Amino acid sequence: MxxxxxxxxxxxxxxxxxxxxxxxxxxxxxxxxxxxxxxxxxxxxxxxxxxxxxxxxxxxxAEPGSSTGLHLVTADLDATRRELIAAGAVVSELWHDADGVFHWAGETNRVAGPHPDVDSYGTFASFSDPDGNEWTIQQVVTRAPGR
Missing domain, CATH: 3.10.180.10 (2,3-Dihydroxybiphenyl 1,2-Dioxygenase, domain 1)
Structure with missing residues (x-):
């Protein structure tokens, strides 16, 4: 399939x-x-x-602004964050999850700054559209096999 x-x-x-x-x-x-x-x-x-x-x-x-869990990926999160801010988005600072697996909903378990040990799948930033639909941007430099 x-x-x-x-x-x-x-x-x-x-x-x-x-x-x-x-x-x-x-x-x-x-x-x-x-x-x-x-x-x-x-x-x-x-x-x-x-x-x-x-x-x-x-x-x-669905209620306007109720979408959560929308994800975008980029190989250079710092540069993408700067471009989005320059275009008018309010983007969070870089963050990673304390558990290091993915991330919890909302801001639970967030740790400021990029993941200290991995450059792919561990570092995030986030923003919302004018209605409050929530987007997460994940840095993926090297894709895991099969993805």
């Missing part, structure tokens, strides 16, 4: 504000379609990603 994650739907309150935010961060605008019955679909793709996010009107019943 060959499956790839294509799209994640995120709930937003103001579609145009979300569109401006994500395209301002450098996400590629792939689509902005509306129907005469009020359905609106905006699709944006993070730089370098094969998967996209969509948001709009009539796409989800």
């Amino acid at each position: 060959d499956l790839k994650l294509e799209i994640a739907v995120i709930p937003v309150a103001d579609v145009d504000r979300a569109k401006d935010f994500y395209t301002g961060l450098g996400f590629r605008l792939d689509a902005d379609f509306s129907t005469d019955r009020g359905l609106r679909v905006v699709q944006v793709t993070p730089p370098g990603s094969e998967a996209s996010i969509i948001f709009g009107d009539g796409l989800t019943d």
Whole structure:
């Protein structure tokens, strides 16, 4: 079987504000379609990603800002963090989890600074969109076998 994650739907309150935010961060605008019955679909793709996010009107019943656990990966977290901040995002300082396996929900178990022993999978930064949808950025310099 060959499956790839294509799209994640995120709930937003103001579609145009979300569109401006994500395209301002450098996400590629792939689509902005509306129907005469009020359905609106905006699709944006993070730089370098094969998967996209969509948001709009009539796409989800989820509360705006309720998405958590959205993850992006980058080989250079320091540089990516600087670029996102320059584009207007409020991005946390680098952090790692005290257990070193992945990370807990929210800010539980966070330790300031990059992971001291590994350059891949152990260091994170985070930010939220204007509605509060939470993103985590994970540094992956060398992918584990099979990933």
